[in-house]
Amino acid sequence: MVLLMLPGGIVNRCAGRRCSVLTAWHIITILGRPDNFSQSFDNVFHLSAIRWILDNSNGSSLAITMTTGDNPAAFYPLAWHDVATLALKMVHSTDVVAANNAMVVAVPAVVWVLGCFYLLHVLGCVNAPALVAAGLMVGAFPAFPYLPASWGVLYPNMFGIALIPATIALAYQALGLGEHRTPLRSALPVGLLAMFGMAIAHPNTIALFCVVLIPMLATWLTRSATPWWASGTTIPVAWPQPLPLTAGRAR
Numbered sequence: 001m002v003l004l005m006l007p008g009g010i011v012n013r014c015a016g017r018r019c020s021v022l023t024a025w026h027i028i029t030i031l032g033r034p035d036n037f038s039q040s041f042d043n044v045f046h047l048s049a050i051r052w053i054l055d056n057s058n059g060s061s062l063a064i065t066m067t068t069g070d071n072p073a074a075f076y077p078l079a080w081h082d083v084a085t086l087a088l089k090m091v092h093s094t095d096v097v098a099a100n101n102a103m104v105v106a107v108p109a110v111v112w113v114l115g116c117f118y119l120l121h122v123l124g125c126v127n128a129p130a131l132v133a134a135g136l137m138v139g140a141f142p143a144f145p146y147l148p149a150s151w152g153v154l155y156p157n158m159f160g161i162a163l164i165p166a167t168i169a170l171a172y173q174a175l176g177l178g179e180h181r182t183p184l185r186s187a188l189p190v191g192l193l194a195m196f197g198m199a200i201a202h203p204n205t206i207a208l209f210c211v212v213l214i215p216m217l218a219t220w221l222t223r224s225a226t227p228w229w230a231s232g233t234t235i236p237v238a239w240p241q242p243l244p245l246t247a248g249r250a251r
Helices: 011-033 041-056 079-090 098-122 128-137 142-149 155-174 185-202 204-224
Strands: none
Touching: 011 098, 011 142, 041 079, 041 098, 079 098, 079 128, 079 155, 079 185, 098 142, 098 155, 128 185, 142 155, 155 185, 155 204, 185 204
């Protein structure tokens, strides 16, 4: 369903589908089995967080107390763990390892890949050579999306970074910088939800998104604030009118 919604025609959808399959196959090869898990301190925490949400039925990033001990709850980005817990509840399962591994496969293969192809479509790079190059490059770099799943592990960072391409594409459309434009009244609510999603996935991705957003805003302001002398229009100036002087007899 998600692949069919990918814009840019049949070629773009086929390229996105093949890249998603290749990325998923690569990650599945790395994982080996659905019940395998990373034997690291970070992964113990992430698996325990999914179990905590499952047991307490509370996925709020402001409610988890695993990192605070006897102190009040503090903020922790739980988007990754929330989605994994929702998947477990949908299938009536309690296998947190399988749910976590499903996220390890789905986030790079679906969210990251389709977001990159969406960004290519918005930028106008939908010709066959660009799509072939994108299909080879999106899932070819070890630094992302494979390294966060093996070093650390950095699941919240992986989720947040995977959301960035689609959010950049949406902002590019909303600002009208390309051919494919989206009305601001439609893009603004979706953009705010996307930024909220990045915030609860991992807050540092908001800063990374702003690094790209600020130049786009500057470009949009430059195009919008066209000097009046360059546009050939005149600005009417209202000059004060002199008061009439009347002569009369002094009384």
